[in-house]
Amino acid sequence: MTYDKHRYEPFAVAVDLAVFTVREGVLEVVLVERGEEPHRGRLALPGGFLRPRESAAEAARRELAEETGVAGGFRLEEVGAYSEPDRDPRMRVVSLAHTALVPRLPEPRAGTDAARALRLPYAEAGPLAFDHDRILADAHRHVGALLETTPAATAFCPPAFTLGELRRVYEAVWGTALDPANFRRKVLGTPGFTVPAPGPARLTGGRGKPAALYHAGPATRLHPPLTHPEGPRS
Amino acid sequence: MTYDKHRYEPFAVAVDLAVFTVREGVLEVVLVERGEEPHRGRLALPGGFLRPRESAAEAARRELAEETGVAGGFRLEEVGAYSEPDRDPRMRVVSLAHTALVPRLPEPRAGTDAARALRLPYAEAGPLAFDHDRILADAHRHVGALLETTPAATAFCPPAFTLGELRRVYEAVWGTALDPANFRRKVLGTPGFTVPAPGPARLTGGRGKPAALYHAGPATRLHPPLTHPEGPRS
DNA sequence: TCTTTTATGGTCGCTCTGACCATAAAGAAG
DNA sequence: CTTCTTTATGGTCAGAGCGACCATAAAAGA
Numbered sequence: 456m457t458y459d460k461h462r463y464e465p466f467a468v469a470v471d472l473a474v475f476t477v478r479e480g481v482l483e484v485v486l487v488e489r490g491e492e493p494h495r496g497r498l499a500l501p502g503g504f505l506r507p508r509e510s511a512a513e514a515a516r517r518e519l520a521e522e523t524g525v526a527g528g529f530r531l532e533e534v535g536a537y538s539e540p541d542r543d544p545r546m547r548v549v550s551l552a553h554t555a556l557v558p559r560l561p562e563p564r565a566g567t568d569a570a571r572a573l574r575l576p577y578a579e580a581g582p583l584a585f586d587h588d589r590i591l592a593d594a595h596r597h598v599g600a601l602l603e604t605t606p607a608a609t610a611f612c613p614p615a616f617t618l619g620e621l622r623r624v625y626e627a628v629w630g631t632a633l634d635p636a637n638f639r640r641k642v643l644g645t646p647g648f649t650v651p652a653p654g655p656a657r658l659t660g661g662r663g664k665p666a667a668l669y670h671a672g673p674a675t676r677l678h679p680p681l682t683h684p685e686g687p688r689s
Numbered sequence: 690m691t692y693d694k695h696r697y698e699p700f701a702v703a704v705d706l707a708v709f710t711v712r713e714g715v716l717e718v719v720l721v722e723r724g725e726e727p728h729r730g731r732l733a734l735p736g737g738f739l740r741p742r743e744s745a746a747e748a749a750r751r752e753l754a755e756e757t758g759v760a761g762g763f764r765l766e767e768v769g770a771y772s773e774p775d776r777d778p779r780m781r782v783v784s785l786a787h788t789a790l791v792p793r794l795p796e797p798r799a800g801t802d803a804a805r806a807l808r809l810p811y812a813e814a815g816p817l818a819f820d821h822d823r824i825l826a827d828a829h830r831h832v833g834a835l836l837e838t839t840p841a842a843t844a845f846c847p848p849a850f851t852l853g854e855l856r857r858v859y860e861a862v863w864g865t866a867l868d869p870a871n872f873r874r875k876v877l878g879t880p881g882f883t884v885p886a887p888g889p890a891r892l893t894g895g896r897g898k899p900a901a902l903y904h905a906g907p908a909t910r911l912h913p914p915l916t917h918p919e920g921p922r923s
Numbered sequence: 924t925c926t927t928t929t930a931t932g933g934t935c936g937c938t939c940t941g942a943c944c945a946t947a948a949a950g951a952a953g
Numbered sequence: 954c955t956t957c958t959t960t961a962t963g964g965t966c967a968g969a970g971c972g973a974c975c976a977t978a979a980a981a982g983a
Contacts, residue, residue: 465699511772536785538745551770663960664948897929898979
């Protein structure tokens, strides 16, 4: 750690955000349309530069509020750093990628920076500006892994949720169908994952038997983990 | 991603390295003694600033060679980004922490930058400069998780190794004793983790029955993972 | 020769899991 | 109202995986 002043150069440091949500069983991501060159008019991840006395997490929450209108509490996770010299054609930018898991997005309000923000199903998030395709894929993989070992799935749900809603989060992120009965057994058998909510059951969407409500539990790690049913690649 | 030129400021971007190795069943980490203020004389993680056209991974490998003499192929993993505004008292530095898993460290050669590098058991890595205690702890946790789901443990071993050597890597990183027979069953039952090496068996250290040699296999993920025997925190 | 140490193979019982089946309770269709 | 569809929820059952062992083999050291 020789902080030799002759050997460093200033960089711009930015945060990029992969904001995920699950609606109607579909994993969606928030994108913005770029208003300036380069890549004017193309879709990109929301994000922006760190201010002089901001940490990356603070910048991520500020940019998220500014560009998409998502302000409340949500789960923010580090994904990685992207530092290739030519990832931005204008200057040297090191980007700290984060992912945000939000329960439900308010519709973008016109007249704000969020006006150009839109949600798109993850599968249809076409070619993005810069290296954002790679960042988005890394973020998706990261979220998939988070669901295995942490209760992060509850971050996609409202404060009170049914096990069916929670299961649809897993199915949307992993892209696989899960057996409802087995999923229930796993979740209820993992201490601290969920706690029963008081009050009556709730209809999931008008159809089917009303389901019991749960809240997120105190656990920060899942023991045992919910294993992603991806067969061993022999 | 509004790259508004009025809203960003330049930062210094550095890499910090948690270099781990396992010797005699003990997890060791490489530290350097700082030669200048602040924290002159205190121990710190090796690291340094990114050069103008370097990626973080390139800078990490260069600094590792310069400061510790570790040059050969080793496994390098991202740990996280540290961006709190006051983590360095001189200026705004964003540090990209990495961890390197090396099989065996050559002794630091006098006369090079590596002369002041030293290895210390992880448990004895005392208070470090800056926020390097936190970075080191995060890196250790990261490596522990890597051992569960990836064949990263082989990166601590020479090209040909015995299952006993591989097991001692897990024991050193996790700080727990593992049953040799069960460990063997798990490793050999995980496809692609290890492949038998041709040639005769080898003595582990002079004592005991000679052990068969193995090479690292082609797998990049372990299915199923080797679960860390940390009981559920009820 | 005997003890110690390490590698390696096997057994046994318990737990977890996936694949089911069955029932309950709601709306929708007739 | 009756029947069908949909979802929730509870249960069973066989197989895989795993932890806790035990036993044997093969080396060095006493």
